[in-house]
Amino acid sequence: MTAHAILVVGSINYDLIVSQERLPRRGETLVSTGFRADPGGKGANQAVQAARLGASVRFVGAAGADQHGEICRAALEREGIECRLRSTGAAAGLGIVHVVGDGEVHATIVEGANAVVTGEWVDENADLVASSAVVVLQNEVPASANERAVALAAAAGVPVVYNAAPARPVPLEVTRACAWFVVNEDEAAEYLGRPLGDVADDAAMRAAVAELAAFCDSVVLTLGSRGCYVLEGRRVEFVGAVPAHAVDTTGAGDSFIGAFAVALADGVDPFSAARTAALVASITVAGMGAQSSMPTREDLEA
Ligand code: RIB
Numbered sequence: 001m002t003a004h005a006i007l008v009v010g011s012i013n014y015d016l017i018v019s020q021e022r023l024p025r026r027g028e029t030l031v032s033t034g035f036r037a038d039p040g041g042k043g044a045n046q047a048v049q050a051a052r053l054g055a056s057v058r059f060v061g062a063a064g065a066d067q068h069g070e071i072c073r074a075a076l077e078r079e080g081i082e083c084r085l086r087s088t089g090a091a092a093g094l095g096i097v098h099v100v101g102d103g104e105v106h107a108t109i110v111e112g113a114n115a116v117v118t119g120e121w122v123d124e125n126a127d128l129v130a131s132s133a134v135v136v137l138q139n140e141v142p143a144s145a146n147e148r149a150v151a152l153a154a155a156a157g158v159p160v161v162y163n164a165a166p167a168r169p170v171p172l173e174v175t176r177a178c179a180w181f182v183v184n185e186d187e188a189a190e191y192l193g194r195p196l197g198d199v200a201d202d203a204a205m206r207a208a209v210a211e212l213a214a215f216c217d218s219v220v221l222t223l224g225s226r227g228c229y230v231l232e233g234r235r236v237e238f239v240g241a242v243p244a245h246a247v248d249t250t251g252a253g254d255s256f257i258g259a260f261a262v263a264l265a266d267g268v269d270p271f272s273a274a275r276t277a278a279l280v281a282s283i284t285v286a287g288m289g290a291q292s293s294m295p296t297r298e299d300l301e302a
Contacts, residue, residue, distance in 0.1 A: 006134050007136070008059050009146070014037065014069070014095070015039070020033055034099075038291060039290075040290045042165060043138055044076060045294070048076065050136075053280070053300075054262070055265060058082045058128045059084070061084075061086070063083075063085045090112050115142065119147060129158060137149055164187060165182075180220060182219070183212070192212065202238065209221050209229045213231060227240040228256075247286055248287065251289070257277070263276050280300065
């Protein structure tokens with residue numbers, strides 16, 4: 001087994017990031033205050049963050065046949081990520097991202113080429129699973145891909161970090177076979193079928209984490225600029241966010257996941273892993289774009 005190898009099965013999107021003072025009202029046309037186009041997609045972002053922290057990263061997905069797909073593929077390869085990208089005539093997936101106020105993000109994705117990242121494609125690349133220390137999944141590719149990846153990882157005894165974002169129905173046998181179930185407050189509310197309450201309310205957040213344990217024995221509930229709760233076994237710990245001047249929170253959650261996976265692969269305990277991941281995410285929010293603002297290991301040491 002390659003030590004500390006991370007396998008990400010997931011999405012690639014070309015992000016169109018529009019900064020504006022607020023979201024437009026119905027029928028209104030707003031003038032943006034800034035624009036940036038960048039490689040993105042939760043899967044690709046997580047892979048890039050893991051690679052920047054020194055992990056050996058493999059990626060199973062699809063980039064798309066157009067120029068956007070080519071830019072995204074080249075971005076992954078520049079990071080030294082071993083890519084197994086399924087051919088398709090479809091255009092790249094897109095992320096249409098509105099950034100308002102102090103970096104708050106409202107996003108819509110267009111599936112594009114990500115639709116061909118199926119269970120069949122995961123099976124064709126099954127050799128990567130058993131030789132990885134950690135497998136990372138999200139919900140921007142077809143559910144069959146995650147189901148196969150979880151089954152192969154379980155058979156090989158490889159832990160899965162499942163970032164169940166965006167929220168969608170997932171069988172409990174899939175989530176329970178994962179080592180980690182990671183969601184933000186909005187996704188948690190969707191999975192639990194109820195509002196979570198005030199993220200500053202410690203008792204309410206601990207109650208939510210306890211309920212999320214129905215999905216998986218180990219849970220991380222991320223709460224943006226507040227921090228996160230980590231549940232492992234019977235221990236729940238709050239890990240505060242590292243204060244940052246947020247410019248654009250696009251990809252901050254992915255940055256957290258990439259860093260968390262690397263730390264787990266390095267044998268770090270999950271509470272310390274979450275502290276490192278929080279630091280990494282705090283650097284990502286301070287710059288525009290997802291992948292372009294993710295720190296390297298040298299950045300962290302500096
Ligand atoms: O998590 C951020 C990512 O979500 C963006 O890069 C966008 O592409 C969407 O997938």
